[in-house]
Amino acid sequence: MAAHQKLPGQIVVFLFLLVWPFLAFGQYENEVLEYRTKITIENRKRIEEVTCLIQINRPSGDWIAEIEIPFQEDNKVEILEASVLNLKNEVVRELKKKEIKTRSNISRESFFEDHYVKSFFLGGNAYPYRIRYSYKVEVDNFLDVTRWLPILFTDVPVRKASLELNLPFDYKVNIRASDKLKYAAKREVGYQVHRWEMDGLEPVRPEPFSPPLQELLPTVTVVPESFRYGPEGSTASWASFGHWQAQMNEGLDELPPSEKAVVDQLIAGETDKREVIKILYHYMQDHTRYINVTIDEGGLKPYPASYVCEKKYGDCKALTIYMKALLKYAGIPAYYTIIHAGDNPVRIDTSLPAQQFNHVILSIPLEGDTVWLENTAGHLPYNYLGTFTQNRYALLVNGTVSKLVKTPALQAEDVEENNFYTFKLEPDGKGEVTIVKKMEGELFESFRYFQRHLQEEQLGQEIKDRLALRNYRLLNWHFNQKNRDDTQLELTLNLALEEQFRNIGGMKILKIPPIREFKTGKAAARVNYPVNRSDSIVYQLPFARQYKVEVPQDVFIETAAGSFSVSYSLQKEQLLVVRKFQLYRGDYSVEESASLHSFLDQVNQSSGKSVIVLNAL
């Protein structure tokens, strides 16, 4: 059908040698020329007006002209302007009302949310073109006046950004603003006006080990001293803020009679408090699952315990309230503790009592220590926080004596990963290997999750994805956990191997399974929890005597960021490689980060070079 076009047969000219026109690299595909936000508080309503002027330079930058304005069911949204402009800022086309579409906006972790977006597209005729749009969102219930960043997208430069705040004189707020922003304040009729500006902000890209971008960018956070979100609340102190959450939770931690009967039965005769907690926690883990449905004030107000009793599912708030209710009925007071979850969390500004959290756990102070319960993870042990919630501030909600607490930090001994490889190889590279992995920490958490939620085939894939081996067949695997509350998981793998030797130039080369390759960079870095891994690799080479076996030199690196060592020993027909890798918890400024990155570079290099050579005698 189509006219045939011959393949260019030979491409022999090296194009580098030719002079050719330079492409217009360097110019951004799009840029935000102006990003203006004006927030006015009026009759305790928050009215936010946003205006954006954006220039699109190339077709690949068109995506930014696809405007999306998120809102919630009870917000009032109005699109004030949406037009395509030429480079003189003259309007070329105005958006028509019917071009604005509305659809649900449900986050991936959620089953349902009453969140929506209004969307429309502003496409220009020729490049470059500009677009301008502005909209207004009115919100009745809110906890923050703003959490403003002078950017629209992290990968798009902003030429000029501003935030203007109009606050009635009697409206008290707490403000935190970055020094990098220009600031001016003035009084106008009826309002105190605050204004922040930023000129020229280049795109930021996440780098390996970088802290959350929110921490690296200039921000303005404004929190009202008192607010109405459900009950009246105050951010005067963490205690008062916690008290508000306690009021939100009031009366939710009551069990229906049928559930009380279950609890009675479960803990009958048990007097040890920790045992009671454990029994009830296991019961909760085994009978519920995580499903997030957020409607109305659902973002902050939990469903009652009865909701979980009936449905056997809930989000973190509902499941935590339910767990709290189980304990309460058993006579054990437990505290709803709100926290910012994630393995690389945004740090809490402890000086600013406010809603800085995204998750909730339960804390139960007992004599001597505290028991922590994560209620959304059926696969984790009792009293285990893990990489998701370790080592950070959280707000323990306890009426008027609510307070910030810090969760325990994962230590090197909590995150051990020990791998034992036993290879048996033949001269043709065929053979077998048995791998025993003893896992704690992140690996433990992942595999416990896979074990519980994946089908065999997918589970096998996850195992394979973490094997740094080639030309193998995974024959079988076996998990062993001493008991469900043990924080170590043992995984035994049996693999059939082929072509384990690279044969080049008469040498047989055997590559030691590398530890994972680390990406490194130059930016500020944060290691949130330590890594503590050791590998013991045994090669049984019954034919070794027929060869001259060369092993690399032992490695020993010890730095402030971590340590790495490899030692090789050859005994008759057996070669033993012992490797240890430790990465310490740490915070590195841009200036300091070279020490971390250079350490990891050394590890990468050394690990990549780790080969054994068999030379025929």
Place this chain on the structure above:
Amino acid sequence: MNKLLLVALSLLLLTNPAFSQELKSKFGEVNQEELTLTAYQKDPEAAALVLFDKGESYFFDTERGYDIRFTRTRRIKIFDKAGIPFSEVAIPFYVDGYGRTERVVSIEAYTYNLENGALRKTALDPNTVFEEKINESWRVKKFVFPSVKEGSVIEYKYVLETPFHFNLPDWTFQDKIPTLYSQYTVKMIPFYEYAFLAQGISRFHYHDTRLGDAERTFGQVSKVYGNNFGSGFEFKDMIHTYVMKDVPAFKDESFITSSKDYLMKIDFQLSKFHSPAGGTNEVVTTWPELNKSLLKNDHFGKYLRKSKRQAEKIIEAEMNLTGKSSAEKAQMVIEYVKSSFRWNGFNSKYTSKKPKELVEQKKGNAAEINLFMAAMLEAAGVSARPVILSTRDHGKIKVDYPFDHFFNYVVVLVEGEQFAFLADGTEKLLAFNRIPPRCINERGLIVAEGEPQWVNLINNVGSLDSKMIDLKINPEKLLADAMVTIQATEFEAFDYKNSYHNDTIALKEGLLSKGFNKLGRIKTLGFNENERPYVISLEGEVPLEEISNKIIVSPFLQFPIKENPFTQESRSYPIDFIYPRTEKLRSTIHVPQGYKAFSIPANFKMDNGLAQLIVNYTQNGGQVIADASYTFRKAVYTAEEYTRIQTCFEMMVKKLNEQIVLQAVE
């Protein structure tokens, strides 16, 4: 009745008519056996099992005539935690934007658990059924079953009413989990006749057609001694039942068009409308009829005609076509469309806005852009006819079945005295005379009056990816300075352009893993010139390996494929690479002073008719030159050819990753 339908039906009549097993289970009642079941014998690893899935479509009386009521009842056994996600249910329904809408009129769902030996039945709380708005035309009712755990039996029943007669709800017998029993019942009324098509089913376990018992009436019926003197009449439903038992779980494979092509399912399309007032309207029973109806359709033929004026205006105001040949005109118009309009990502053969709106908004679906392009071509004096097709993810069309809904896309056949090609206006990064890979799916139908004409969509123009590598070895630093020039044509060029958008940072990120420590300068050429090769040139630093005082060099860096994607022993579906392709690799290794090549891999050649792989090494003074190429001659290979393709990949993995060893001269 459609001839093909007759054939299908007569085949089915040969199946066992003695089938009489009625399901013991009724909605709302589970038995002990289902509750205590721990695994499905025929597939012990299955995380869940569909115990039964029953659908029924029925025409019910409305003020306007008839709507279809579709009732589905489905029961699932959950064996383990991995099966629990099957307790999240989504029921999509359609809203046409012109006031007509499908309605989910009821949802009923229960969870059954065995608790201490006793059955506990938990009903779905109606307040936990949510409605998600996917876009302007699609909504979803969604809910989660309460109290689900390992061992639970869950079942739901919903009723969906639809005013859209064209597509009788279809039925899929197969799911990602095995299905014990699946049954679809269609109660036809005499006014509508449907053609149906069964896919992936060699025979039903049971199929039956019988007259319903209930007497129904149309219009006014008044009887005297059994004779009707009214203007209306009486009729009975014709009931068709299709049953499949023990349907295995559907397993996906890589390199297939779409799972939709292989799932066991049954599809219906309205073919005739027998008017109660007498007379028959062929809805669409033949290809010429389908074409005719498209040409009449507001969102196809009418749009095309309405586009004409807009198109003429644009040509007059913005293009200078005087003195151009028709081939030149065609190219200019297509390029104008590509640069002026953006595709909104929606595949469609129907338009949903007016030509004027497309011109204003600069964005549209595939039909809006391509039909407008056809109009512009015609306005420029170039023959352009729409070609409808089914995109790859939408499944294959069946040439024997003139089903309208098999098609979801339209491209343009552009013809002149010296040329004929297919064009698509949605992809800026493809040549004017190419259609995107997503459209390459067997064949398309030219929409025109007269006898149906088919167009082969498969593009046999080979795509080339060529890499020239130049490596200067630095033995002290154990590094090589590398210069790489990638030249790609056709779909291979499209692939590079689409992946990196000519963005330096993206290119660097994407190419770094091909064996570099770091990348320096990077340049490209021809991003906007789709008829020429796209060239990426880069400089970088390649780490070398040192073993036993020898330097090991991978001549093709990490560009070659590292693992054979075809790991299964056999294959049941064709292997679809979309287009034929060739990759050429040429590497020049400059052996440094004081070094010599210690070992060079052996030359290799294989050609099994389907594909070819050649690797050659030559030494030339201080250089080692490695030359390799492979070609997959066909776009699509049959399942029978699998082993040969698999072998070819195996050899590619092996031979393209061999290394050269350099040694210091003593």
